[in-house]
Amino acid sequence: MDQAALRAVIGRFPLVAATVAAGIVVAVLLGLGEDLAARWTASAYAMVVAVVRSGSMFKALLRGRWGIDLLAVTAIAATVVVGEYVAALIIVLMLAGGEALEDIAEGRATRELRSLLERTPQTAHRERNGGPPEDIPADAVCPGDVLLIKPSEVVPVDGMLLTAAGSFDESTLTGESLPVEHVKGDALLSGSVNGDNAVHMKAASTAKDSQYSQIVALVQEAAASRAPVVRLADRYAVPFTLLAFALAMVGWYMSQDPARFAQVLVVATPCPLLIAAPVAFLAGTSRAARSGIIIKNGGTLEQLARVRTAVFDKTGTLTHGRPTLEETRISTEAAGLITADRLLQLAASAEQYSSHVLASSVIDAARQHGLDLLPGSNATEHATQGVTATCGHHAVVVGKPGFVRSVTTGFEEADTAGGQLAVYVGVDGHFVGALVMRDPLRNNAVRTLDALRRLGVQETLLLTGDAQGTAEQIASQAGIARVKSGCLPGDKVSIVAGLRKRPVMMVGDGVNDAPVLAAADVGVAMGAKGSTAASESADVVILLDDLSKAALAVDIGQRTIRIALASIWTGILLSIGLMIAAVFGYIPAVAGALLQELVDLATILNALRALRSGGRGSTTAMGGSPVIAAGLR
Incomplete structure (x- = not known):
């Protein structure tokens, strides 16, 4: 590792670097036979960290969140008091390393989201009056401009292909892994990547009004959110903390040795509660983005996992929308x-x-x-x-x-x-x-409804402004139980508000769907070229004009919640097992600190499973979920 890279790592993880440095100093002092100096150095450093952590602990207490830092601070102080200064250093390293692992895991989990932001086109090559192309900022492109798109370049704005044919990678926008072939006159989406040959296109919009800019705005909103499951983990921390202190007191009482109290608390530090849930949610959001589904906030993932009623618009949602x-x-x-x-x-x-x-x-x-x-x-x-x-x-x-x-x-x-x-x-x-x-029914509508029922959706409803006969015909073909026809936007909002089996997921695509998408527990806007108003009011935006992605979004939500809770409970149960062993004196403080670090690593790796598709039975077309594949095959 060169010096620049080393400085970058130290700047990113200063507490880890400081703790490693303190450990090296302590090791050198011990090697020189300066045991007392080593003890005082390690103890002083650990207590400074404990005091600093106490500040965040009190802030958490004021916000009603307690238990996480309280155990960590108490464990550090207890190990210092009983002379287990090496264990105290390991606990500090465990806390710092846990936060570093979380940061690294977040980077891995949000890679797909960041790739969208990093690929925002910056320049365009404009041609005028048959002259050579001139490089201009993408923001300066106007509708009607003729643009040259060089091989492997990103299309800067929405437009129309002027060249006879071209191949484009639209995977970032739609999740379609194979190159898409376009011919002259076809619409091109900003953000897609040109193939091996240069092509010409005619701009249809400015960069600001292009589809890719709208997607980037949605991704930024999604990246800024905080998942409610983190608060769920905080709730688990309260009884866990009480149990940890109770077991520590039992160990002290049984052994009449205060060191036993410290040994129990060392393995009780609840890093899995701090790390596992947010990492799983970030991974689930990124997994959805890779499949062409933008989930705007973590709370939506939890709602998707519990959807019991699915409501659909007709035109452009259940049908192709191209009568x-x-x-x-x-x-x-x-x-x-x-x-x-x-x-x-x-x-x-x-x-x-x-x-x-x-x-x-x-x-x-x-x-x-x-x-x-x-x-x-x-x-x-x-x-x-x-x-x-x-x-x-x-x-x-x-x-x-x-x-x-x-x-x-x-x-x-x-x-x-x-x-x-x-x-x-x-x-x-x-x-x-x-x-x-x-306007015929989509080919995968029936299979999508079947998949949703497999995922636990108990009630389906069609809301449309169309005539009763047409609506009933489409609902019958799709397998939807209830129909409400002749609905105005206000009627749709009232009907969704009155549904009892919740959460309610509403799937639509048009301007008139925006109010009901906002009113539903989970609003899903369909189509990369759908209404901006619908996309802004929805909680989930499906970039590909594919109804089956609605079922995939529910599946990703359920899988993410399962993995988050499994990670939390894995960490809790492993920690409880270690605490019980420590109560009876089977785990010294230093060994306990090292074991707890392994627990942290295991829970993070488990949480990152939310990045992957469901299993061996997955299908590319359906985004990798076995239950979706079974329902749509």
């Missing part, structure tokens, strides 16, 4: 006055000003029919209901039946078969027809 046009129906009143293509053109022109997921499908249908969109004015989107706009000198209204009926004459309800939906259109105050579309 295809099956039929354009002209109303009786408008027959002979408007053609199917003209109706579709006017509807699509108005839908340009809507953020609803159906709007893009109507626009795509018009383009597939070779229709040009008309410029519009006086456009107004009526949340969850529809849109009005003046297009081609006509007042156009597009939306739900109730909304269109209220502003037009001659309204006719469209007959739809199971799985179909209708978008209603009015022109100049008259109802002119409906666009009948179909």
Whole structure:
């Protein structure tokens, strides 16, 4: 190790370095036969550390957290008093080493989260008027700029591929391990990594508004959180501390030797309670990030582990959210006055000003029919209901039946078969027809619902603003027990608030899902290109447009909690066993301190298991969980 690296280690772990230095000095003094000097040096150093630790102990007491530092400080003081100064040094090293191990484990556990932050694009290569590319800050890219992406470079902003074809690594964004092939005209996500060939792209947004910047913001929020399971570990520390002092007193009473009191406390220092739980939670959060799931805070992991009710939006969540046009129906009143293509053109022109997921499908249908969109004015989107706009000198209204009926004459309800939906259109105050579309169920929806039931979800519910017939058809296909149709955003919030089997997980993707995602115990926003409002209000953001990730998130939460609690109890039971042995004098103070260090190491290694997938039965597609693999195979 060179001097720079050594200085970095000392700067990162000063207490470890100081304790090792003190141990070397004590060893040299003992080698020189200066036993008294060695004893005083070790004892003085240990007591200084104990006094410093007392400060954090009193602060913890004021916050209602006691037991962790109290045992450590008492153990150091007791070993010094009875002359076990070597054991006192080992305890100090154990505490310092435990904190160092926690820091290292945190770094390992949050590696995937940090990789997202470190890969934020800083520069872009812009080309203008056929000239050579110029390097500019990524923040200076404007929509419409033509950018050169060199091999292995990170795409700086969202945009469209101009080159005939290209291969991109999107694993950081979506969890997809294989390169993704794109062709000219395909959308490119910022944060993806170009393959072996240089490509050109057209910027569609600024760096600030690109998907990767939003993901980075979510990751920073996730990294800043503190898990409630740490408080759970604190609660275990209270009875553990009382038991440790009781056993220490019993040992002292039985032996009539105060050294026995110190020997018991040496093996009682509860580092597993300090370290195991937060490391497991960080590992679980990082494991989720590697699978394309951003969990914003540790408390959400605990809620995910206990989910009993799963609620789903329909369009874009259970279904693909990309309905295809099956039929354009002209109303009786408008027959002979408007053609199917003209109706579709006017509807699509108005839908340009809507953020609803159906709007893009109507626009795509018009383009597939070779229709040009008309410029519009006086456009107004009526949340969850529809849109009005003046297009081609006509007042156009597009939306739900109730909304269109209220502003037009001659309204006719469209007959739809199971799985179909209708978008209603009015022109100049008259109802002119409906666009009948179909949005099929996702291929993995049934298997995802089965997996959730295997994970302990007892109740499933579909909440949608669509018609009852369409909603019931989709729910029946997916295996969802209950349906609430025709819901406004406020209705969804009220329904979720009234559910009894909690915690409740709500899965959605659109702007109108934001309120109910915030109201649920666990809000899950789907899709890397989903609504910003939905992502901000959700507790979990699934970066890949994959419904099965909702079940994987529940599985990761359950596995993380199991590992955290197993680590806590492993440390507690091992410490209790060592304390009982120490009560009867089988473990000297120095040996006890070394054994306790092994207990710390074992609990940390166990907590880091939360980084791994579930086991040998895991599948890459499902993120590595055997129960998910069983449910979705």
